[in-house]
Amino acid sequence: MAPLPLKVLRTLIDFIRGALIGIVEIIPGVSGGTVALIIGVYERIIDSAGEFVRGIVHLVLDPPRGRGLATVKHHFRQVAWPLLVPLAIGMILGLLTAAAIVAPIVENHPVQSRAFFAGLILIALWVPARMVGGRWTWREWALAIPSAALAFWFTGLPTGNMSDPSLFLVAVAGAFAVCALAIPGMSGSFILLVMGLYEPTLAAVNDRDFGYLGVLLAGMAVGFALFVRTLQWLLKHHRRVSLAIMTGLMAGSLRALWPWQSESGLAQPPGSDAWLTLLWFVIGALVVTATLVVESWLVRRRIANGVAVIPS
Template sequence: MAKPSGHHVFNAFRGALIGTAEAVPGVSGGTVALITGVYEKLIGGAGHVTSALRLAVSDLPRGRGGARAKAELRNVDWSVLVPLLVGMAAALVLAAKLIAPVVEEHPQFAYATFFGLVLASLWVPYSGSGQRWTAGNYVLCLVFAVGAFTLTGLPPGNMPTNPVVVALSGSIAICALVLPGISGSFLLLTMGLYEPTIDAVNERDFGYVGAFALGCVVGLALFVKLLKWLLENYHHMTLVVMTGLMAGSLRALWPWQDDDRNLLSPSGSVGLTFGLVALGAAVVIAVLVWEHRAQGKPPEPPTTPKRGRHARVPSGSRQD
């Protein structure tokens, strides 16, 4: 039975939220994908697509007609993936023109809103596997949180914009797109390539955009397979690491910091700023409550064993 058109519109809206997040330094599209409940579907679909491309190339000299690649593509949930990608692409172009300038003009208020959004969204990977966290899990989470905190404190660089560097930056940024907690646009800002990339998109610089896109394809092909394998085989531990990355990356969204990313104490419109933090958190909470109600079940506590929104069910088995 075909899914209603509203289903596709909602998935396009989810993609638009992800694309918008990628245009804001410090906000990870992967984080938004987690919040909207499509993260593992997105990673799984991307993994099947990259496998299909690899199989098509390897089968070409053998004259097999890409039969294995077609079989791999049949595993993709296109009803979810296509609207997501369309929404992401459209929102990214619009956000580059509309949202990025707002962030540059009012960084304190913009970062405050996103700080609250990411802070509240920590609940998603924390409770995602449904398993009880051990002391070792908390230590591992802390290690990655410290790593992300250190990475997001690096001052902006100034790298050249030759095609090789641009392609390399694209491969790094796309890894951040699919990894919650680390922002692709923030890494571009660290390399000094955020503004050149935004300008290239706005000015339709196809040479720059082409090199960047090539790097994205290569990076996605290499990284998404690894991430897909980790989610399938070490689901709980992968979500523990994601929680740490998201927690540490909050440093990049602290509303009070200077151009060199030094953290400052609160000042100027403190009440409004913390109000926006609360607003961002409230949006995430509302989305999570709506999602659980739409699924017809109440939110489950993180201490519930072997249950969770992202928990995998082995093939051939069912949960009672």
């Protein structure tokens, strides 16, 4: 059998990457931004999203002022469409699959699931820590430690549930959740859980409630448009600082993945299933280690990164 062309293989890889992000976004406590960092697409997503937002702003403002569409086209050309399109399709399909399959597994086996994801994220801390570049100074530690404490406090907040939320609250929750999605270590699903909207949102996805989902997506679009340019600027001008904070947020968020918890999210001592739980923790650590090794191999083979490695 002839090998797949490089562009086809790259598209397939990006589709799988998107599916992974979509799957974990349905699980409270697990950050899609973290997975994007692990699989090597985080900064390209943020850069492309920033250019897309600029293009939309100019599309709205420039024609009425007689400025034409030249600036709009410039920004849209900077978007990594060959990456974002398969990534977005994979995310949508992964999210729908997770809502129907993965979420029930997590609900029926919460202790083992949290242990698995805790092992995954603990090893994944190496990704943003390495991306800081060089030896960490006192400044990086001074930012990472309070960030970890903030995430630790936030993930310890009690959760709730609303049976009939207002659409305004749904839009606000979407705006906050998408900001968390863009930050490694902060889970958009956990934001919804804290605001009492996780179960209604999951039900809306499974029931195809397009009215609810449309309002949620509108809130997400507004929140992302307001937030992504700030994040892009920070990564460009304060890269070490930003990545150190992300590392701290990821570390602190591990509190949400302590395997033994009460229904309200309070930590409890280990149970009689400690050894089985430890096994799932190790499996999670091995999975992300294997992912990082494969990603490194693919980059060396010049087939993983469409813009940086393979010309589009």
